[in-house]
Amino acid sequence: MSMDFAAVRQNLFPASHGAIGDWLAFHWHRDRTNRIQAHKVHSSQAIAIDVFGTLKVSIDRDLVLDAIARRVGVAPGGPWSLTLEWTDPDRLLGEPRPTQVDALAVGSNAALVIECKFTEPGGKCSQTAKSRSGEAQCNGSYTDQVNPHSGMRSRCTLAGKGIRYWEFIPEVFSLNPAGDYAPCPFAGEAYQWMRNAVLAAAIGKHRNLQAAAIAAFADHPNFPTARKAKRSLIDPSLGHPAAITPISYQEIIDIARQVGLDQELWTKLSAWLDEKIARASSRSTKGVVTIE
Template sequence: MTSDFGAVRENLFSASHGAIADWTAFPWHRDRTNRIQAHKVHSSQAIAIDVFGTLKMSTDRDRIFDAIAERAGVAPGGPWAITLEWTDTNRLLGEPRPTQVDALAVGSKSALVIECKFTEPGGQCSQTTALSSGERQCNGSYADQINPRNGVRAHCALTGKGIRYWEYIPEVFKLDPGADHTPCPFKGDAYQWMRNAVLAAAIGKHRNLEAVAIAAFADHPGFPTAQKVKRGLVDPGYTGRAAVTPISYQQIIAIARQVGIDEELWNRLSAWVDHKIAKAASVHSRKSAIQLREAPGF
């Protein structure tokens, strides 16, 4: 374990280290062998800590989050409190396992629900995955159907399990919950961004704050989320305004340079992040090439 933490520290920007109060208790992302993954150059958790851990510890924190809030269309106003790997212990969405987001920033007027991506795409809904029986709990549409696993009739298999996404979706995405939608508006990785958007709405209601979801991503042409941002994280036809505001790590650091005072810190963080993105892009490119060569019919 000690050797794990040594490798992790080397892969984290030094100014972010203080954001982790207890390195043993921190909810590190782990692989199937329980090994901490933040030592890897392409670790999404590591680059999130690089940036948001540094912001958390910086004396420029309030100025920077005020600027990010304004960019996302919610009210600025500190002091801002930043929690890395925040867990919804209130289970505001009724999920059986509490939602965990990469960072939550809470000011005096607004909250920012921050999901971070590096070289990976967004997560997808599991309800359309085939069961061992070959059946699927959802047919891929938002339409009246019966879940073969539990026998519950609902438009959404998750609603049938008591999960409250569709209590917030109508307002956030301007969708009629009584109408059929074929295919589901949140197929593919739009599902994860929907979850973050409705979680933000739930937090805003619970805390009486303005709230919005932020997609923090590494902007590189070879990375899936960066590509998705250019097409739209969620179909803009489903919402009156952007339900999720994408801001790249590079843009966040540019904001820090513009409004912050500690120019030397942000220049160092910029160089660190740029170097990490370049290294991760090289690894990602090699893996993609290997997968292509091994694909059937190549």
């Protein structure tokens, strides 16, 4: 086993290791040098595996996921499957590179699309970033415009590329795809939460299941997503504020301790998370760059 994997294993809750399967084939988050990032204490992938990897292999999986389903307003009912780093094989949103979901839970009645955050904020749409030519593909508004790179006319440059977000947005948000919005309601961090919410809607429609999007986060005042979760991840003026439900890792562990049978497991995981969050918080106050 490489030094990378030795360090990664040390940074993962021991009970979660069995959820990985093939460590070489697993979709690890990597940096620009291709080094696996999950060995770092503030890795969002590592803390996601801590919690959802442990849940995946736990005897309490169905009980806990039933409770989470009720918490987010969809129907419980197992048996539940739980997949880490899931990528949509059906390309339901028409993305050239399908969104990789941190965790996907599927039961007999519902599906849960789970985006996991630790010390980092939500991701933003890349279309407003300037290219080497100095031009952005989108002007930052959802209005009729021409993509200077492709010459394609559309309100959303992603829609002009065949990406289907705005086909599902009316099902999730109170927005008219034929209307104009300046600036675009998903120009900032709301972009990532929108993308997960519409993916949940697409999965639900495709599989004939109820579906919900969840933002799992480490609850600490030093972390951007935690601060936003206490207010709202999505602007309430867009309608349907529950389009994506924030649930802290601490709350997930509390749920597991309330309904689960393996109390020793959840007590140990709770202590593991408390220590990891404390260490990551200490690093964030020193200006350490956050990673996903």
